[in-house]
Structure formats: structure tokens, C-alpha cells
Amino acid sequence: MARPVEIDRDDALRKALELFWRKGYRATSLNDLLHATGMGKGSFYAAFGSKQALFECVLERYHAASASATGHHTRKGLTALRNFLDVTMIKLAPAQRRRGCLLVNSVLELEGVEPQLHKIANRYLQDLESRCLRYLCDAQASGELKQALDPDDLAALTATLLQGLRVDSRMGRSQNQLRQRVDLFISLIAQPT
Amino acid sequence: MARPVEIDRDDALRKALELFWRKGYRATSLNDLLHATGMGKGSFYAAFGSKQALFECVLERYHAASASATGHHTRKGLTALRNFLDVTMIKLAPAQRRRGCLLVNSVLELEGVEPQLHKIANRYLQDLESRCLRYLCDAQASGELKQALDPDDLAALTATLLQGLRVDSRMGRSQNQLRQRVDLFISLIAQPT
């Protein structure tokens, strides 16, 4: 009984994610978004309500994608952890370099300026630590990890390292440089055979 | 022969640093700066030329202050490294929490949006790695560091960890949590006695 929707909401969200990821929240203007998605203003506000609401959607999507990409770990122990770091660093970032991580970028950009968005990004980001913990517990159970190490402390350190790697990525460091850091870190915590 | 300057350039720079550090480059408006420094527009543009030029000044100051605060290491070896990380994390951030590091913040915020500023912040930030290297070489020479470790690789990892800590700081994690990560890291690279 009415005019049907023209836009592909999913596609628009992907395009928006792309923009926010590359340029940040504030530097991405409404015009940028309209142009990238091909929507008019009317449709945009009908579909998303506001720039902020759209960003919240995008954050959720990003987090969900990241969780699912690293979630089903077929491997075990430290290999799984290594794989996890690898996926988080590389597979998630489509093609272009210098993107880092949308959550880390947002936490730094929005603290003190957009408290609500900052809080959301912060919460999603903290998830990482608990995901690290799972891998580390696995690794310790299978004897790959030095027994003296506390998995909780180590998960915290690993999460911090991961954040550092994302800064590195945004600085333009190569995949190889990042991988080298990961390898060294893993060798530091591994039980020598 | 002419009207003398009223403003205290040094003080204005300090106030500007404060603002940029807390809110980021783009979120700090010219009005914010004028209000914080108490200058009028005329004086501002006479003194600094533009918002961007002022920010470049501020970055330089920040880097210089950070280098000098961590530069003269009275201690030696791993204690010096630990002290270095401590100073970088804590002493430099006046009072308030959740500031992280101006350079890290800027690198993430400005990549792809303000190439020139990004480049400057990037360069300053990379200095850290070489400073880490000095401490690590010291530590290895004095036998505190595991002999098998390559100081260059380790300096890279340490710099990455430091960046991660700065993200943690911006996330609002407590000093104690940060210190715990530092301690664990150092224990991982130290030669067991």
C-alpha cells in the first residue's frame, strides 16, 4: 500500500562503517555519509534517526563481526591465541592499511567529548580481555603456557598489547612488523620445550 | 616604541596543550582556545598564525617535555626501564586521569584526515622505540635481561606495549592496573635470578 524502501540498509551500514573507521566519528560529516551511501537526507533520517544513532549501530556491527570472526577457534592453546591475534589484526581490516581498530580509535577520540559513544566503545573493547582469557586458560591447561603465570594477569597484558598493535597499525607499520611483535610476545609466555 | 605584548606565550601554550590533550585536535575549537588562554582573536593569530600551527607547537612541546622527563635516567638496567614506563604513564599526566598520551591520541585521530599533523605526531611517537632500546641494551649488558632476547625486537615490543598502556589510560583504567601490566611484562623479560 505504500512506496517501497529503496536503500539496502545493510549495505549502507557497511559503507558507513568503512567511513567511520577510516576518518573517525567527528571527521565523518553527514554529507560524507549521504554521498557514500547514496541516500538522500530524508531516507537517512528515516532509516537511522541521527548520526549518533547510526554510529551506535555501526559500533555494534563492528563488535559483532569481530567477535564472530575470532569466536570459533578451531585450533587450541597458544596456536589459537596466535591465530586470534592474527585475525584481529589482519583479517578484519579490509584491504587498506592504517585503519587500526574502530573501537580503539573511537575510545581515544571520543573520551570527554562524546561520553555516551565513548562508553559504548569502551564496553565493547573490554570484551577482548575476556576473550584472551579463554585462550590463555586453554593454553595453560594443555601445558603450553608457563605454569607460574596467572591467566588473568596475562589476559590483561595481552589485551593491552593488542591495543598497542592497533596503534601500530594506525601508525602505518607493516603487517610483518606487527607479526614479529606477536611472535616475540608469545615466545615470552610459552613454556619452553 | 610600540605597545608591549600582554600575553604570556608560554602559559598560553600550556593551556592549549591541556585542552588538546583532553579533547583532541578537532574537538577543540578556536573559541575554546581563546577562552582558555584569555586571548582575543587578534593576539591569537598574531602569536600563533593558525590553529594548526599552534597544534604543531604544542606537539613539539609535549615531545620535548616527555623526552626530558624520561631522559636523565639515574637508575640502571631494568629498574631504569621500569622507571621510564612509570614516568611516561604517570608523572607526565597532570592530575586528571583518562588523558592517555597526546601523541597516541593524535596519531589515531588525525590519520587520513590531517596528514601533516599525523606525520609529525607519528615521528615524535617513534622516538619512544629508540629510547626503549637504550634501556634494554643497558639491562642486557648488566645481565638483568634474558640473554637470548634481541634488544631491537624487544624495544619494538616494549614501545607497542607502551602504546597499549596509553589506550588503557584513555579507557579509564587505574594506575594500579597499568602498573600491574608493566610488572608482569618486566618479569617476563627479566633474567631469572
Add this chain to the structure above:
DNA sequence: GCTATTATGGACTAATTGGTACATAACACT
């Protein structure tokens, strides 16, 4: 084809942005 209904795009707005121009205020030197 008509109509009820909804999606759409563009005109519009008020606020804010960084920056300029310039009249004037405040001095140092004679």
C-alpha cells in the same frame, strides 16, 4: 485509473567553524 500511504530528495535553518580586516588602544621615544 484512483487513492491511501510511505519513501525520497532538496530547500531550508540555526549554530558553529576557522579565519580576515580594521579601527583603536597602549605603549616607547623624542
Add this chain to the structure above:
DNA sequence: AGTGTTATGTACCAATTAGTCCATAATAGC
């Protein structure tokens, strides 16, 4: 006191911002 020189604040500007409004386009059911 007068004058040359520089610092200062304010009025102004064009561009951009996120967001609103509404006439119109496009459809589904009849």
C-alpha cells in the same frame, strides 16, 4: 604632549555542521 609602531578586540565572512520540513514520487490495493 606628540608621534610612530605594534598589540588587541570586535565586527565580519564564507563554509560547513547536524538536523527539519515538506512537496512530490512511487508504489499496493482496490
